[in-house]
């Protein structure tokens with residue numbers, strides 16, 4: 218099923234015309250109503266009238282999370298507060314959050330974008346969806362909620378936390394669809410199997426997003442929960458969930474709502490555009506937002522665009538699974554490492570659980586990495602000899618995936634903290650020496 222055939226299956230030429238028309242309007246809207254954008258564009262000598270083609274998007278200045286913070290709370294709003302009907306924010310790790318607002322039309326567009334990926338993931342009005350994202354300032358809960366309602370799904374707004382209660386609802390309310398982060402899906406999968414209710418639950422679909430996860434993690438979760446899992450991507454500064462989502466065709470690449478967002482891929486160091494299909498940082502320009510129009514937002518997310526058409530019938534360009542954030546990348550002995558590389562090396566090894574942690578520390582002046590991996594109950598109670606063999610296997614896999622040898626520590630079952638939202642995969646002890 219395709220939710221919005223007109224926009225999801227649009228001929229390329231028509232889509233580019235629509236994007237250009239909207240880009241012009243959006244740039245003029247930002248320039249005329251947000252002093253910050255006007256000052257930045259004036260400083261670079263660009264006027265809204267300089268946008269003649271889609272390529273001209275590169276003339277526009279970048280926007281960063283710091284720009285958003287510096288304009289806290291309402292400095293980037295382009296409409297009077299009387300027209301703003303919702304406010305969300307993204308917490309971030311330090312300092313003030315970034316704040317975003319939505320007009321009634323923005324909420325309408327957001328629900329439509331979410332309805333697209335919800336439908337692409339297999340969910341229909343026959344389904345019952347349990348939303349375990351937090352309902353609050355985080356965009357996950359409300360974003361998915363309105364998209365699901367639009368599709369006609371029966372929504373259970375269970376919100377985050379209280380895993381025992383989530384399991385009870387899942388069993389009693391017969392949820393067919395689970396909405397959460399992939400790491401919470403792993404946790405729920407474990408809990409379902411431990412409480413012996415696997416045969417009593419009715420899950421068919423898992424729509425997971427909000428943090429990076431690998432295809433190996435997908436297989437792990439699909440098997441543990443007995444569902445078909447798809448990825449979806451978005452960020453508060455741009456809209457929330459709904460920027461892109463996978464279809465069931467190959468589960469390979471998330472279709473971008475191109476009529477609302479232009480995604481460029483740049484080199485995060487030189488800021489130059491990457492060649493089509495090359496990996497780099499995603500930069501997003503929203504084309505139809507009223508309350509907080511965002512121009513060339515530097516996401517810090519690393520991925521690539523997939524130019525080949527998809528056989529599902531949608532013509533919209535896809536983005537590959539996000540490999541990680543530039544902020545989460547670290548350099549060990551000259552090698553760039555993303556947590557997702559470690560995840561794909563570890564998962565699927567018999568005798569381990571899909572729970573791991575990366576511990577960064579200093580070895581002299583150099584950064585060093587220790588990987589903690591949880592061992593399964595069975596392996597833990599097994600012979601020492603088998604544990605040693607497991608250690609050797611993991612070490613070899615890590616070395617071949619990362620290109621360097623790193624320290625490894627096998628830890629007892631249940632020692633790595635479980636996540637109810639976005640997982641914390643890195644402990645940074647580098648400051649401590």
Ligand code: DLL
Nearest residue numbers: 307357426427428429449450451452453457458539
């Ligand atoms: O996480 C929005 C969202 C909610 C998306 C629910 C999907 C589902 P923020 O809290 O602002 O918004 O975090 C945005 O999360 O820049 C990425 O680094 C990461 N992220 C989001 N989706 C994915 C994904 C929401 N599918 C930040 N894969 C983004 C990898 C993701 N990373």
